[in-house]
Amino acid sequence: MANFVGSLKKSTVQIALAGVILAVLLAFWKPHVLVEGFQRACLYAVIALPMALILGIVGIINLAHGDFMMLGAYFAYWLNVYTGLDPLLSILPALPAFFLIGMLSYRAIIRYVLGAPELNQLLLTFGLAMVLEQLANLLWTSRPIKLPLKYVSASATLGSFTFGIYEFIYVGAALLVLIGLLIFLKRTDMGQAALAVGQNPRGAKLVGIHVDRTYLFIFSLSIALVGAVGAIFMTRHSIFPLVGGAFTMKSFCLIAMAGIGNLTGILWCSLILGIAENFLLSFRGYAGWADILFFALIVLVIIVRARQRQVK
């Protein structure tokens, strides 16, 4: 056992060391890849974290996840058009509003397929995703929208290298959500109850935990978080009804790579992917291929996981 732990630590150290060396090399060769990749990675992570929470505890794979983020983005846009509220400030109303939307979705739809076969859950959330996308299409048409905000183009210069600093907001958001969720799960009664429900709903019920209420809270919390992320997202990116779909896919890739229930792992995996994706984007003529990276990766992950299972 001790030997096993020792070898594990050694390999972890080796991986970390290799990562640091690669990062330093990259910093000299293509510094903007490192910085932008880091920022992009944190955006992926902050979207994937709530999805991982739902999958880990409620046990539902929510194919409409990215579309809730898209709705959050339009929500911020709407507030800005009608009240002139800054999108970043609209995070505050977005949190309770999307908590409510999450509660409604759970009560009206999700609750009924909790015990159903996985097949029905996938189909249901796929249908929900389509409804949300087309609702947005109906309300705002498919025209891309972007608000002209001055502060998003803030930049800093380091020697001869200039980079955007506004995007570090994703880094802050990712760390805030990750640490917040970890503290919530480890330190609060509700979080402990949620972990217990995630491990074994029947056992949790036996010891007196209100399982349905826990599911409701976790689902609504996740939707609230991803809705608020939408508000941040729309400050920097143009939004359109189909913008969320790709993030659902990428979030699932990250969760599959990190392993279900491993929140911190999602951050590391998104770092690898975000930087790798930006590396590919930095080559002229190959940028169009960057979208395939995630797909290639998930196929690879599935093959590796299947091998591991066979060995066991």
Place this chain on the structure above:
Amino acid sequence: MNRWKYLLYLVIFIVLLTLPLYTGVYLLNVVDIILIYLSLALSWDMLLRSGQISFGMAGLFGVGGYAAVLLHLNTGVHPLFSILLGGLAAGILAWLIGTAVLQLRGMYFAIVTLALAEIFRVIVRNLPDLTGGPEGTVLPSAIFSGNSTKTYWLVLAVAVISIIASEAFRRTRIHFALTSIRNDEVVAKSSGIDVFKYLVFIFGITSAIQGLTGGAYAHIYGFVSPDGSFSVDFTLLPIAMALLGGMHSTWGPVVGAVVLGGVSEFLKLKIPYGHLMVYGLIIVVAILFFPRGIVGTLGQRFKNTHRG
């Protein structure tokens, strides 16, 4: 009883075969579209019977279309033959993908197929020399020079192939293998069923049907483009149709396709933006309230009245 049933099938088939005699071109076009979606819905349901969900119809549909059009343009093979090759290409591609990812099933497989359309779209867009890039490729002329009667027969042939394939799968040993995989994989495995082999096989076959349909569609309209050929419509509509009609049967998706296909023509005119929302709602409502669809629910009621 059985003899009457086959006679009824024969009559329906003859009516369908001679349909161009009594209808106009517009109605024939509507029926073409319904039959295209019918084939997709059936092929989707065939895979669903093994307990696996594919969201990748649009991807394989587009691959079939591109393969058929490009083969016809570059090698000069007959359009009909190129449609067959399109189906073959989609089938082989699905077989390769299935071999890679079907070791892990359920949600992993579903998500991979969800990405398929997007991936093929990216590939097609980034190979402008071969595929025409974002603008797509236009054929010099549509198949049969746009003759609507012959076009209709082509689509009808594809639909009949799908129906025959679906019935063949329901009446042979494969049906039992797939049903037992869906019900309990461990039991299936311990009864000596090679789960992995069967799943790869059925994924390949259903994808070949989707490729065939895509090839026919591409040749009928005479063009392929990244956004048109891989449109989400080709994933969303067939799923809604199969769910509305009833899963795990041949006639469910057929009924669903006929009902929804007719409705969709009307919806397109009424709500040009976002008419797809209706299909999303149908999926949600069908899963929540009547998971057995029209055919399943009516069939149950029919049985009950006969018993009572």
